[in-house]
Every structure is written in structure tokens, then in C-alpha cells.
Amino acid sequence: MQIRFQNSPKETSRMNTAELRENFLCENLAVNGEINLVYSHYDRIITGVAKPVSAPIALPNNEELKADYFLERREIGIINVGGNGKVIADGQVFNTEKLSAVYLGKGNKEVTFESDDANNPAIYFLMSTPAHQKYDNAYLTKEGATPVNLGGIATSNERTIYKYIHLDGIRSCQLVMGLTVLKPGSVWNSVPPHTHTRRMEVYFYFDLPEDQRVFHIMGEPTETRNLIMKNHEAVISAPWSVHFGCGTSNYSFIWAMAGENQQFTDMDPAPITSLK
Numbered sequence: 001m002q003i004r005f006q007n008s009p010k011e012t013s014r015m016n017t018a019e020l021r022e023n024f025l026c027e028n029l030a031v032n033g034e035i036n037l038v039y040s041h042y043d044r045i046i047t048g049v050a051k052p053v054s055a056p057i058a059l060p061n062n063e064e065l066k067a068d069y070f071l072e073r074r075e076i077g078i079i080n081v082g083g084n085g086k087v088i089a090d091g092q093v094f095n096t097e098k099l100s101a102v103y104l105g106k107g108n109k110e111v112t113f114e115s116d117d118a119n120n121p122a123i124y125f126l127m128s129t130p131a132h133q134k135y136d137n138a139y140l141t142k143e144g145a146t147p148v149n150l151g152g153i154a155t156s157n158e159r160t161i162y163k164y165i166h167l168d169g170i171r172s173c174q175l176v177m178g179l180t181v182l183k184p185g186s187v188w189n190s191v192p193p194h195t196h197t198r199r200m201e202v203y204f205y206f207d208l209p210e211d212q213r214v215f216h217i218m219g220e221p222t223e224t225r226n227l228i229m230k231n232h233e234a235v236i237s238a239p240w241s242v243h244f245g246c247g248t249s250n251y252s253f254i255w256a257m258a259g260e261n262q263q264f265t266d267m268d269p270a271p272i273t274s275l276k
């Protein structure tokens with residue numbers, strides 16, 4: 001598990017490309033037969049990907065947590081962006097298909113991930129946050145995730161938002177999680193841009209063709225920087241940072257938040273005309 005400490009807005013504004021990538025980009029997460037995790041000290045989230053192929057993969061405990069097991073004081077949200085597979089939590093089996101989600105509350109001791117077909121493996125994006133009470137384990141398909149259509153073709157941002165873990169969906173201590181699918185021809189995500197200093201956020205891009213890239217824009221609204229990202233990479237968005245971007249084709253991304261509250265709509269707008 002990689003450990004990432006926080007960076008101030010001022011420090012970030014002075015970083016070069018390599019430093020920005022080292023601090024905020026999470027690369028090489030989806031590796032056959034591996035689970036790769038990054039611990040960020042922004043709200044103490046742990047994010048990453050489990051990609052089981054022929055054998056099950058366990059959610060490992062880590063010395064840094066000083067816990068008896070990973071979910072002793074944590075909850076976790078899981079979204080499958082690959083082939084069919086199973087998430088098994090203390091014997092409870094969740095059959096997952098592409099874009100279905102599993103929530104596991106505090107107290108689950110043994111968690112494993114497996115793929116049904118090694119030729120079309122499941123790819124599980126994970127986001128875990130500290131939790132102070134147990135909420136029930138839950139499962140939701142994309143159809144159950146209350147799709148909302150946003151944006152328009154004239155601004156190249158026609159997209160559908162699916163919310164899984166939120167105040168009116170699967171309940172959690174602090175995790176808020178869902179995904180956004182851009183229509184073909186639409187390339188801009190999360191416009192108009194916003195911040196929410198109450199919550200940090202992680203974006204995980206997927207269904208982006210291998211020869212295409214997303215120009216993810218981060219930083220304070222008047223100090224923007226970009227990270228050029230490929231498929232199955234994640235970016236840690238600090239609470240003070242914008243998080244939006246433009247792709248060289250359409251794509252999808254998972255968004256996952258943690259922090260002070262779970263009010264999805266309380267973003268602070270950073271209008272396009274205010275950006276620098």
C-alpha cells in the first residue's frame with residue numbers, strides 16, 4: 001500500500017509535471033492477479049483496484065492501520081468495471097456484473113474478490129473510509145442507481161450520473177460514491193467545475209480506449225494544472241481542488257467522496273469564466 005500525505009494549495013501550485021503526478025495520480029492499479037491500494041491522508045481514504053484472474057484475492061490488512069483486519073474501523077465501496085465476478089464478505093456472496101456496486105460496512109473480517117471467467121476478469125475499483133458505526137452490507141446494479149441525465153451535446157458534455165452510495169441510496173458513515181458515463185461525442189466531465197472543501201474526491205477513469213487520454217484538470221480554480229491520464233488510472237482530488245476534464249474520446253469515471261458531510265449537491269461552483 002502506498003502512503004500519500006497531503007499537499008497544500010501553495011505547494012501544489014509550484015509543482016512540475018512529475019511532482020504533480022507523484023502526489024495526485026495513482027497509476028498501475030489494475031494489474032492481473034493483484035490488489036493495489038493507495039492510502040491518502042486527505043480524509044484518510046484508501047483507494048485502489050482489485051483485479052482477480054484465476055485465483056481469489058483477499059482484501060489485505062496493513063501494518064499502517066494497526067487494526068486486526070482491514071474493515072475493523074472502516075467501510076468500503078466497491079464498483080466492478082470489468083467482467084462478472086464475486087465479492088465475498090464473511091461468507092456472504094455478492095454476484096457482481098459490470099457497473100454493479102457492493103457496500104461493506106465496518107466489521108466485515110474476511111473479504112475476497114474473484115472473477116467468474118479468467119478470460120474476462122472482474123475489475124473492482126475500491127474506496128474505503130474510516131467508519132464509526134456499522135451500516136448493512138448492500139448491493140446495487142446500475143439500473144438501481146437512479147440515473148440522472150446532465151449536460152448537452154452543444155457543450156460536448158452529455159452524460160448520465162449513477163449514484164450508488166449516498167443519502168437517498170445505500171447508506172454509509174461518510175462514503176459517497178457513484179459513476180458518470182459520457183455519451184459518444186461528449187468529452188467534458190463535471191462541468192461547470194466546482195470544489196467542496198468539506199469533502200475530498202477520487203476520480204477513476206474507465207472505458208477510455210487505450211490510445212486515448214483524459215486531460216484531468218486540478219488545482220485551485222485560479223491555479224489550474226492538468227494531469228494527462230489513461231484508462232484505469234485514479235486521481236486524488238484535494239478538498240480545495242477542482243476536478244473536471246476533457247477526453248480525446250468519450251469515457252466513464254467513478255467518483256468517490258469522503259469528508260464532513262454527504263450532501264452531493266452542496267458544491268461550490270467555480271464558473272468557467274472564473275478559471276485561470
Ligand SMILES: O=C[C@H](O)[C@@H](O)CC(=O)C(=O)O
Binds near residue numbers: 180189191267
Ligand atoms: O462532487 C461531485 C462529483 O464531482 C461528480 O459527481 C460530478 C460528476 O460526476 C459530473 O458532473 O459528471
Ligand SMILES: [Zn+2]
Binds near residue numbers: 194196201
Ligand atoms: Zn466533486
